Amino acid sequence: MANPLTPEQPIIKSPEKPIANPTPEKPREPLGPTEQEMANRIEQDGNPDQVLQDITESTTVTEAGIRTKPVVEIKQTPEKPVTIPLEFDLHPTTFDEVVLAGNLAKLGKGGQQRTETGELRLSIPSKSIYEVAETIPDDVLDKTDDPSNITRELLKELSQDSPDSALAAFQENTQIRIAVLDAVLGKLGEAAERSSNTVRQEQVNKARELLRVPNTGFLSEYYLGSSSAVFPGIEQADGKILSIGKLKERNIARRTGEGMAYGANKEAVENRGVAVTNSWEAADGYATLNSTAYHHTPERVQARLDQVEQRIREFEELLKQPEKTPGDHLAVTRGLDYWNDRKMVDEELLQGLHNEGSIEHQLEPPAPIVFGFDQLDNLKPETSNQDSFRTDHEIDIRTKLSKVYVPADNSDHIRAWLTKIGATNAEIYPLEAVQLVRNVDPTWWKDRENIGAMVRDAQSGRLM
DSSP: OOOTTSTTSOOOOOOOOOOSSOOOOOOOOOOOHHHHHHHHHHHHHSOHHHHHHHHHHHOOBOTTSOBOOOOOOOOOOOOOOOOOOOOOEEOOOSHHHHHHHHHHHHTTSOOEEEOTTSOEEEOEEHHHHHHHHTTSOHHHHHHOSOHHHHHHHHHHHHHTTSTTHHHHHHHHOHHHHHHHHHHHHHHHHHHHHHTTOHHHHHHHHHHHHHTTSGGGTTSOSEEEEEEGGGHHHHHHTTSEEEOHHHHHHTTOOOOBSOTTGGGOOHHHHHHSOOEEESOHHHHHHHHHHHTTTTBOOHHHHHHHHHHHHHHHHHHHHHHHOGGGSTTOHHHHHHHHHHHHHHHHHHHHHHHHHHHHOOOOOSSSSOOEEEEEESOOSSOEEOSSOTTEEEOOSEEEHHHHEEEEEEOGGGHHHHHHHHHHHTOTTOEEEEHHHHHHHHHHOGGGHHHHHHHHHHHHHHHTTOOO
């Protein structure tokens, strides 16, 4: 049977009949504000029925039976930040980088490419690192309390049959390090999204932004961990961080700092310059301590004085009974001298706090803060710690401060304070984001453990 729709039998449409006495179309009135909001909402949600249902449910009727015009609330959904993976293609130059490139080739993730002359050349494309990171199981991401373990898992997978080769390349090459950290952070962000942990998502996003600062420029050469409790003293010192001796000389109360903790000598404490470190972990730990255990108030200092006086009584009793410490008489005498010196320091500190009177702190409780410096004068290394240094008795933060690390929620407050004292050249970075970048990196784990133990001891109330 022939197809009735063939060209030989075309379908002829009847002409449309004109409508008799057509009604002229009324010009469309412009949308009112409410209607415009409804139109926008429908366009946003893509579901007119749901929008109309929401409007109907929100419509109210007055006592006179008049249906009021609904107010359409348009909820703005925050735009989800999209962090594009870092892109590069490295030609390996060290043995460990060559091994890494070979391992990527084994995994089928690149690792080699043809040159224009047809020669096969090893390479390390950044995208391959992200692809291998995709193989990390979700349960590993969801359960781990230590994000550096995820990085270890990724480096283990990248090493294949060459133990620690990827870790060595990770430590040698900054680009490889940043790509690995970024890939792990990306997976952590996905885990946070699955658990609806918006706070963690925000921290991950800010941490990944830091990794995109050229040449890891968010880090500093030297750090000083402190707290916002130092702000009044810095203002009194005309924008300068002063040593303990200088604070005493200018009658400025010391509201934070370890003072004579950990067996420091009174004379040395009062004659040393300002302490700084090139260890981020150490500065971060001291920032935590200075906003908690080392935050000096009259009440805290008095409580510590009570403990110091108890120690003094214990040592005095030991001197009265030398038979209990045979051969240790000199050690007991020195111990008593130390606690007497510490009592004197705390009494002076308490007196200074009382004399100063009530000062309204800008932030209460004080926020941890890390000051970052790229260049300082007259640095002298500490004999007891290779990461610590002493500089002059004062640091003018109006000219020397390059970066400040503070909790994200306090950044606006800190910026206003820096402007107030004239330190407007410093970049402000979110403390939590830098902490996360460091916590994902397994090569800093030992430092974190050591500093963490010190922080826990001090916060427990133990006299050091």
